[in-house]
Amino acid sequence: MACVYIPVQNSEEEVRVALDQLPRDATDILDILKAEQAPLDLWLIIAREYFKQGKIEQFRQILEEGSSPEIDEYYADVRYERIAILNALGAYYSYLGKIETKQREKEEHFILATQYYNKASRIDMHEPSTWIGKGQLLLAKGDVDQAFAAFKIVLDGDRDNIPALLGQACVEFNRGKYSNSLEMYKRVLQVYPGCPAAVRLGIGLCRYKLGQFERAKQAFERVLQLDPENVEALVALGIVDLQSNEGWSYLVDAVKFMYLFLLSCMLLVAASGIWGAMEKMRRAFDIYPYCATALNYLANHFFFTGQHFLVEQLTETALAASTHGSTRAHSYYNLARSYHSKGDYEKAGLYYMASVKEINKPQEFILPFYGLGQVQLKLGDFKSSLSNFEKVLEVYPENCETLKAVAHIYLQLNQTTKAHEALKKATRIDPRDPEAFLDLGELLISTDSGAALDAFKTARSLLKKANEEVSIELLNNIGVLHFEKGEFELALQTFKEALGDGIWLKLINTEPQSALVGGSYPDPIREALYQPMDSCLAPRKYKDMQLFHNLEKDGISVDFPWDKITTLSNLARLFEQLHKTETASLLYRLILFKFPEYVDAYLRLAAIAKSRNNVSLSIELIHDALQVDDKNPDALCMLGDLELKNDDWVKAKDTFRAAKDASNGKDSYATLCLGNWNYFAAVRSEKRAPKLEATHLEKAKELYTKVLVEHPANMYAANGAGVVLAEKGQFDIAKELFTQVQEAASGSVFVQMPDVWINLAHVHFAQGNFSLAIKMYQNCLRKFYYNTDNQILLYLARTHYEAEQWQDCKKTLLKAIHLAPSNYTLRFDTGVALQKFSASTLQKTKRTVDEVRATVAELKNAVRVFSQLSAASNLQFHGFDEKKIETHVGYCKHLLEAAKVHCDAAELEDQQNRHRLELARQAAIREEESRVAEEQKKVKLEKRKQEDELKKVMQQEQHLERIKEHWKSSGSKRKDRAQSGDEEGAHGERRRRKGSSKKRKRDKKTEAQMDDQDEYEDDNANTNYYEPENHQVHNNQVDDDNDDPQDLLAAAGLEDSDADNDPAAPSSNTGRRIRGWSESEDDEEPEKRQPSTSPPVRDNSVDMQLTDGE
Amino acid sequence: MKLAWLRSLETCHQDCVWACTWLPASDKSAGLLLTGSLDETVKLWNPDDLSLVRTNTGHCLGVVSVAAHPSGRIAASASMDSFIRVFDVESNNTIATLEAPPSEVWQMQFDPRGTTLAVAGGSSASVKLWDTAEWKLVSTLSIPRPEGSKPSDKGNNKKFVLSVAWSPSGRQLACGSMDGSISVFDVQRAKFLHHLDGHTMPVRSLAYSPLDPRVLVSGSDDECIHMYDAEGKTLLTSMSGHSSWVLSVDVSPDGAAIASGSSDRTVKLWDPKMRAAVQTMTNHTDQVWGVKFEAVGGGARGSLLASVSDDKSISLYNYS
Incomplete structure (x- = not known):
């Protein structure tokens, strides 16, 4: 029975205190110690005993009393003991700090410890044990360099100081200087051969680190001989056996926390280990069955090895064993993670939640928040998930994974700007993360394709730099974006890169003749591709699959994986854009050959056929598509x-x-x-x-x-x-x-x-803003149609007509005829324009002889155009009313006759003018007679020419008369009816004739009363100018003495049907125009619009140009 | 195989230039370029410096086609009023005015021996052949109506004939229609032989290869250029690359290249062996209505190619 004896002051007596019977209340002992002014070493002994018995409170009480200022004063000369007491307190608080997990408390402990040590140093700054204590403290705080300095001070004084040596060894180990560390441990062993097993453990670890595995193993085995229950040695032996490289970094950690966490860290090392080596570790585990931390780490190991049932058992045990918040949080986290990885999100979520609840501050242990966020994201609970991820971001504002997750959630919540910000930040923080750029690109695709392209390109180059495979999807997206920007060459390259090598490349690249002339070997692909085909089959070539059958027969594989369909079809779409239609159709057919259910390819082929005007084939292809998906x-x-x-x-x-x-x-x-x-x-x-x-x-x-x-x-x-x-x-x-x-x-x-341009032009037109309308039509034609659309030319001509720009009108119509020669409406319109031009010229009060001559010429043209139409109507090429054409012919001839009078008058006047001029000139300059004579000659010549021209006109008219005679004989019946004035009847007949084609006829009366606005949209298509009231006006002028134009027309054999039916004043501009434009409406749509499905973005490229109507 | 741009003349006409052809050199004059325009004139040009030799007037409405007699002494021009004017190149005297109502007149071509002028007859769905000695209509080659259709059907409108070409031997003649079909005739027997299908839109231009009389090249609004074996009735190849209608095609004198003019404002040179465009000229700013090789290559200088366009200009290139 160990006892201490406290000497009683001023006597020889002593108080005997049995160490195993120390009073529960330390105050009793303290009273004695103080009263008897016992030596301080007794204080220490008693405090130490309390500590040994686990009575920490009493231990602290005695030591704190023993280091109080009054003691200092009283025992001022007893230095060593005072230092020892302070050092003991320092060590105690160092220990507390070391094991404390909460940061604030930890710091507080360390601060107290530092205070005690500093106090000890003030008593004697050379005391080695203080320095050792300080070194330990610094080591615990992780301040390795200062710890080194502290230990060095001690060792400089006494190179064999064992605690200092051990501390220094630890420092060296932490610094990675294992051989130095080994030297230290060896010296300890030399100085103190009977040292505890831990020293040998250090030697083993150093040797292990130095790669001397055999010697390390020996050292560990020696430890186990001395102390068979030494867990560290067991674990270490396990590691040595594992020879696991990955364990190294864990080992370093392990040494850092050597004092308490060594065991657990070793187990962590084991996490990456092999089952066989786990035996020893399990023994270690047996020794400390309730060490929750160890359990957690062991569970961690089993998590990584995928033995989830063990994870669950271990963590449950750990949970039962520990009430410590942080440890429990880890346990729950392990459990949750296990379920998470198994896909049981519900349970995982619950355990993550439990883990989170154990945590006071996210800073301490953030992982469960992240896990919870992930699970909630998976379960679709975006809001909660977001708040959890945001907590992670509070702690680690620059965590890319979390930023990406947050961005994803924002995207789901339709907060694109926020998503954008998050991803931007992620890419800024880690500019080498291809995934972040990928996500960013995907996000931007719909809003900012340029930025999306940049992001995708960065992702691609990052992946390439890392030698990782660039996915076909990424390349496809890049290609499509290039495509959208009109960078076709880049798009082509990208698509080709995405597709890699295969049959498609051969189909695209095979040229009709081998580069090696003469030595050309038989190439089945070339043969198949460039076989001449019977021209009867040519219109059906977009359905031809024989090519691929032939290739397969020749043993050439035409296979390709399904994930390339999209890119292949995009490539084909690109070829379409580049007008390499044949190649495009080949690729679409290749897709269909292998994947006949790929509807888009049918539709694209149908669109190609349609753009080629091959309607029947187009319909057939669409029916194929509908068979796949009706x-x-x-x-x-x-x-x-x-x-x-x-x-x-x-x-x-x-x-x-x-x-x-x-x-x-x-x-x-x-x-x-x-x-x-x-x-x-x-x-x-x-x-x-x-x-x-x-x-x-x-x-x-x-x-x-x-x-x-x-x-x-x-x-x-x-x-x-x-x-x-x-x-x-x-x-x-x-x-x-x-x-x-x-x-x-x-x-x-x-x-x-283009339709919107046309519509805009129509509005300008309807508002009488002709010059703007003309500009708009012209721009549209040029921008979208390469000037090939005769319909818009017709609109243009009509605008010119309304603006009374006759020459432009005529030229425009001629251009339209040139583009669409079989469109007879255009010819009719040309005739009307010519007629109108002539009429308006003759109407003018002042006109030159040239103008009249031009008028005559145009009238002749008009007559010719109308008579040709009339002749054609016999052959039923078009649906014009014969009688109406005749009316025009008659009217033009009538004008022509009138024009002749005008022409003569004009010519006479002209001649007289000239004559007068001539006389004047003769009078003025008689000396230049010779020159004048010449001039006279010239005038005569011209006169003769004019007469010739008139003669020719007469001849042509006679010619026409003959033709007319011919018609009369063939169509007298019809004509009779027409002449009876039954305009409606004639129309009815015309309608019947045109019954099969879609043409819109309007009731004349309705039309005439229709207002301007209505007419504009509908009637732009119609360009028949038939304007009797204008003729009337003109007639009035021509025949001044005749006051009744109606009579004149009747006399001329013309029926002004419109005037009959139209009670409204013909002078109304509105009425005039409507009638003018409404007569026939051949094949035109009033409006054209082109709704189209969304343009091809990434996945497929159905860009159907569905033109309405026609 | 290469085109080198030589010179262009802006506003050589007052309006769109729609037709061009080469007049072979005759005993009286050197080779000339003949152009026809919407401005109702036909002009003759000296190819060396594109200087104007003469302006012929007398047409009403636009000039849609010009043709040169192989002798180089006679030429014909046709306008939208369906008159054909045949004139003496040197004197500009009108030799004949041809008309075959109600047929319109589109493309024309003299046969290689110069005895016949073939005229695409528009809505008459036929090609009219005129004798060049007496200027009489000697024959009408009609495209047969599709089986089952009645004569009264308006369907024939689709066979509206736009273009015409003689085979180098003068035995065969091909014509192109609005519906995209090409019809081949045996001229001597005045017999329709067969159709060449494959185009689905108007065929505005046809040209036989001067070397291989079986090879016929066609250009269509469907943006494609086809090469047919006109006798074997097979489609040899289909070449796409223009982004709008193909308005005009011609085969080089050496038979190795095809030139095409398109409403996409370009002139392209094609290598039929590679089945691809080897060159694209972008000097025109509007539809290119005519491309024509000078029939006889001038030895070292290669042969000339002329192109005319709606932009009122002519361009000359050296083909080698």
């Missing part, structure tokens, strides 16, 4: 459009309806098509029924508005709405709309909206 709205819309083209109105409507139904009304394109259909229906009806028209227009408007509500940015719907507005006469609003659409439509290569 509810495909795109295919249905395209079909409807083609049916419209074939003039199959009812069918088209059904098809559009089906398309709309198939997409549950969500496909705005189908809705748009239906809107267009209604609009056309409104303006096409044979007999104009205002009620029906209004219904259709209303319906069209409703449909357009519906689309606009869903997609405010839909340009086609806006355009349609504008058309309906214009139709109702609200020109200013319509103009506004069109202008906005026009602005929006400029930019992408995929959005081509």
